[in-house]
Amino acid sequence: MQTPENPYLVLVLLMAAAVGFALTPLAAAWAWAHFFSPQKPGNDKNDTYECGLASKGDAWIHFRSEYYLYGIIFLVFDVETIFLLPFAVSFTGLTVGAFVAMIIFLVLLVEGLVWAWRKGFLSWT
Amino acid sequence: MIEEGLKNELQKQGVYVTSLQELYNWGRANSVWPLTFGLACCAIEMMAASMSRFDLARFGAEVFRPSPRQADLMIVAGTVTKKMAPLVVRLYNQMPEPKYVIAMGACAISGGPFKQGYNVLKGIDRYLPVDVAIPGCPPRPEALIHAIMTLQEKIRNQKLTGPDRPRHLNAEIEGEYPVPAYGKHDLEPPKNPDVWQPPTMTRT
Amino acid sequence: MVSWVPDKKLETLEQIKLRIESALPLTKLDILPNECPAGERSLVVDAGRGLAVAKFLRDDAQLKLDYCSNVTGIDWPEAKIKTKVKKKMLVEGVEKEVEEIVETLRSGHLEVVYHLYSMELKHGPIVLRMRTANRTDQTHLPSLTPVWRGAEFQEREIYDLYGVIFDGHPDLRRILMWDEFVGFPMRRDYVEPDDFEYEPTPHDEVLVEAKKHYPVEAKAEVKPEVKA
Numbered sequence: 368m369q370t371p372e373n374p375y376l377v378l379v380l381l382m383a384a385a386v387g388f389a390l391t392p393l394a395a396a397w398a399w400a401h402f403f404s405p406q407k408p409g410n411d412k413n414d415t416y417e418c419g420l421a422s423k424g425d426a427w428i429h430f431r432s433e434y435y436l437y438g439i440i441f442l443v444f445d446v447e448t449i450f451l452l453p454f455a456v457s458f459t460g461l462t463v464g465a466f467v468a469m470i471i472f473l474v475l476l477v478e479g480l481v482w483a484w485r486k487g488f489l490s491w492t
Numbered sequence: 493m494i495e496e497g498l499k500n501e502l503q504k505q506g507v508y509v510t511s512l513q514e515l516y517n518w519g520r521a522n523s524v525w526p527l528t529f530g531l532a533c534c535a536i537e538m539m540a541a542s543m544s545r546f547d548l549a550r551f552g553a554e555v556f557r558p559s560p561r562q563a564d565l566m567i568v569a570g571t572v573t574k575k576m577a578p579l580v581v582r583l584y585n586q587m588p589e590p591k592y593v594i595a596m597g598a599c600a601i602s603g604g605p606f607k608q609g610y611n612v613l614k615g616i617d618r619y620l621p622v623d624v625a626i627p628g629c630p631p632r633p634e635a636l637i638h639a640i641m642t643l644q645e646k647i648r649n650q651k652l653t654g655p656d657r658p659r660h661l662n663a664e665i666e667g668e669y670p671v672p673a674y675g676k677h678d679l680e681p682p683k684n685p686d687v688w689q690p691p692t693m694t695r696t
Numbered sequence: 697m698v699s700w701v702p703d704k705k706l707e708t709l710e711q712i713k714l715r716i717e718s719a720l721p722l723t724k725l726d727i728l729p730n731e732c733p734a735g736e737r738s739l740v741v742d743a744g745r746g747l748a749v750a751k752f753l754r755d756d757a758q759l760k761l762d763y764c765s766n767v768t769g770i771d772w773p774e775a776k777i778k779t780k781v782k783k784k785m786l787v788e789g790v791e792k793e794v795e796e797i798v799e800t801l802r803s804g805h806l807e808v809v810y811h812l813y814s815m816e817l818k819h820g821p822i823v824l825r826m827r828t829a830n831r832t833d834q835t836h837l838p839s840l841t842p843v844w845r846g847a848e849f850q851e852r853e854i855y856d857l858y859g860v861i862f863d864g865h866p867d868l869r870r871i872l873m874w875d876e877f878v879g880f881p882m883r884r885d886y887v888e889p890d891d892f893e894y895e896p897t898p899h900d901e902v903l904v905e906a907k908k909h910y911p912v913e914a915k916a917e918v919k920p921e922v923k924a
Binding site for chain 3: 608674677682693
Binding site: 411 | 580
């Protein structure tokens with residue numbers, strides 16, 4: 368059996384087939400919708416929110432800034448978890464220096480939380 | 493068009509022949525996604541129908557969508573109060589074509605036992621085109637499954653061309669129905685004459 | 697199985713009435729009799745003293761009715777009430793008991809009924825009633841929501857369906873009907889919108905309403921069948 372010039376050519380062909388396989392039904396659906404199904408837009412259908420109640424007011428409204436502070440405080444725990452998991456997995460093989468570095472990192476995060484707590488960001492009103 | 497006899501003959505030989513219309517309707521009928529939408533006790537039966545014991549998933553209708561933008565089928569399950577009716581019509585308007593309506597239970601059909609109530613709509617067919625109506629108070633999950641199968645049968649037998657083509661292929665049929673407004677004593681208008689034309693009652 | 701045993705025996709309604717009238721001067725209470733088998737009688741309070749009486753019922757050490765379980769409205773239209781009264785009369789020279797029907801005119805009013813229980817002392821219910829002066833323009837009653845917070849939505853419902861205006865209610869809006877609605881649908885004289893155009897199986901009042909929608913020709917067509 369003759370090998371092709373480039374061994375990657377088969378992969379490229381397979382890739383093209385796979386993409387075509389995925390895109391053909393989508394294209395067919397789009398073409399069907401475009402050429403056969405008439406568009407029927409309307410006030411209710413084009414409404415911003417899908418809800419039985421009529422939309423009231425503007426979507427561009429002010430949010431309380433506390434909401435974003437909540438998001439930032441959430442990050443404290445989020446980042447902590449990301450680093451704590453590998454730390455815990457490889458805990459037995461760690462050097463004393465790595466352990467101290469991790470503890471410093473944790474203390475910094477906890478300090479951020481304590482700071483936010485004392486500022487009163489955790490109380491909503 | 494291929495003849496029915498030749499089609500059967502080919503099928504025996506292991507060759508399946510279909511028309512575009514059949515293929516299209518087959519796909520349409522087996523992916524009817526209902527709107528997660530319950531108004532009263534009939535909704536409990538609707539939930540039961542979608543759960544493991546009755547398993548609506550066998551008919552391609554298990555994906556209850558929480559957004560009207562993704563749903564094909566509105567199961568009006570329960571009493572439609574006059575306060576709720578504009579919301580139901582608006583939700584129907586927000587569903588993309590093709591869309592179908594099943595009126596589930598006596599209340600959705602006619603108001604049921606609450607028909608003479610001051611705040612009960614006497615049937616959702618006054619505002620929306622109902623495809624299948626299920627009698628019962630409330631109907632059993634089997635009845636809902638039967639209604640979905642009836643709807644599928646209806647979809648499969650639709651012709652894609654000609655004057656009887658389905659609503660969503662007919663540009664002349666409006667996609668939205670007017671949402672009734674809250675009036676002083678009743679909804680305004682109290683019915684949509686384009687949708688609801690009751691037979692004249694002549695009694696002696 | 698006895699599932700619920702009151703800790704103490706509740707005072708009689710007469711005792712409660714006496715204690716309220718001695719504690720709150722200028723307060724006049726009535727006890728409404730009840731002829732049904734349950735025989736649950738109730739206290740009728742003058743609308744002006746309603747709030748004071750409610751506070752007494754809640755705070756009194758022996759009653760402590762801290763839970764308002766239910767608030768109901770009743771519409772009493774003006775009506776002639778026929779009552780049988782036994783009278784002793786001379787009939788043909790002999791004294792006999794004769795039943796005589798007396799008609800009295802009852803003035804129309806709206807009534808609000810509160811069912812009160814005590815969670816702490818595990819007794820109740822005490823039924824408290826208040827009445828408006830009439831059904832048209834003087835439909836004000838004091839709101840008891842400041843006393844029992846749980847009465848808020850139920851008083852809103854009574855306002856919505858009967859039209860009792862509760863003074864002192866924190867948020868008196870319609871709750872079941874839409875805001876644009878005019879009228880009070882649970883009143884006896886409320887006229888429903890006429891939507892009886894399609895009645896396949898009419899009977900009683902519905903038949904009367906549905907007949908208005910019969911085509912005129914159909915009425916003329918009605919002929920008695922003549923047997924040949």
